Amino acid sequence: MTSIVTTVNPSDKSALKQFIALERRLMKNYPKYISEIDSDVVKVLTKKSIASKSLDIGLFLVSKDGEYVGRCAAIINKRFQEQKQPGSGFIGYFAAAENCAEEVKVMMKAAENWLSERGVKKVIAPANGGAPNSMGFLVSGFNEDPMFPFPWSPEYYPNYIEALDYKPTYPLWYYEIDFTSDKYKEAKQKYSSYDQATIRTISKKNWIKDLEIVADMLNETFVNEWEFTKMTHEEAKEFFGPMKDIFAPEQIIIAEANGKPVGFCLAMPDLTPLFRSFNGRIGLMAIFKLITQAKKFKRSGILGIGVSEGFRGKGLSKAIAMKVYAYHESLGMKSSLYFPVNESNKESRGFAESIGGQGQLTYQVYDKDL
Structure with a gap:
């Protein structure tokens, strides 16, 4: 089995469409999943929204035996660096199939390298660039409906990221x-x-x-x-x-x-x-x-x-x-x-x-x- 990481150019409409649609394909058998609105995601990833103009974004897909099984975005938010944490970056828009730990590892490494090459010293994940964008993996309530726009994600996601030495740092509570x-x-x-x-x-x-x-x-x-x-x-x-x-x-x-x-x-x-x-x-x-x-x-x-x-x-x-x-x-x-x-x-x-x-x-x- 060969894992191949592909870089996606946001200006390539066909490739961007494939990047966005991948999460729906991977989550189609999970009834609690809620898709983000494609047009909203496009505005962010192509920097057409006002808030996304301060972002630098790299997009990555990973394949297993010729089929895409994961995606993520490496994100640098210049305003977040200026106002909150200098030298920080994000990995967001994460989606991956089950039983693809090796593919996720290769994909995340590519995103980390992209960030590191641009001076990032610390990665925060999963986060789509900071508030008010989506962030976090679900760690409880997997059989409950989340409140949109907060995401639903499968139980195996935390294991993927924890295996790559990511530490749980920012817990979010519901009351x-x-x-x-x-x-x-x-x-x-x-x-x-x-x-x-x-x-x-x-x-x-x-x-x-x-x-x-x-x-x-x-x-x-x-x-x-x-x-x-x-x-x-x-x-x-x-x-x-x-x-x-x-x-x-x-x-x-x-x-x-x-x-x-x-x-x-x-x-x-x-x-x-x-x-x-x-x-x-x-x-x-x-x-x-x-x-x-x-x-x-x-x-x-x-x-x-x-x-x-x-x-x-x-x-x-x-x-x-x-x-x-x-x-x-x-x-x-x-x-x-x-x-x-x-x-x-x-x-x-x-x-x-x-x-x-x-x-x-x-x-x-x-x-x-x-």
Whole structure:
């Protein structure tokens, strides 16, 4: 058996299409798998999206006996290097067939060499270039539906990367907030009325202005999250733009005091069933389904809450959460998620647990010194 690594030129449309489609072929027998949207992946890998313009990308395929069995992308995010970890790089867009450890080893080595040749000293994997892009291998909940856009991956993936001396470094937790728990009921009673700030939903009439507020709050409050780099207003418009016609205003919250933003929350509905049905392709019918069916979700969750330093420890984050979770309750839900939470973020983990959250280590991101 011979393992052959092929480098893919992102400008070669046919080769890029093959690279993107490979994951769907390898995962076709796994019912929990959800494909990313092909056009979104193309925008990143060809650097057509605003956020991807700071990326350098190398693409690799590996074959076994003439058939492709794996893919990955080596990624250098210049802004991540400048703002977070100098000399770091990523390996993402990983997919591999089972029982292909040798092929994965050869492919990963090619990606590592590509990064090393460009000055990278440490690799973070799997990660598609840093937040808000996808990252992590699933390490629990393999028989459960993930919350799109967070990925599903098979149980054998962690073994592949751990065998290559990658160390689990960035654990990500999911918390389920039980609306029937005593802690949640206590928080609801205490924080549903809050008089130190005005807590409102995003305005679709003033969508762009409010998106800029959300971006500024993200940049202020998520600065210490290892994976997060500052987002420009243009990036925010690109990232949040599709949400305008899909998300209910109650899923995006802004808190203000004395006319200034002091907090925000981004929640999202469970779009997993819809995106699984799209199978990577989004045309007019898929867009119609998103607009008409996205509000008919059975699960939801908070992706992030941030409050200004002067309001930390004053209950604002819980007041914001109660407003969002009250909306989820109004839809008949008995629980909701708070995810993903970095294991190192003791404040966020304590917050989730204080309102009745039960945590589970769900994803793992690894690193390796070159």
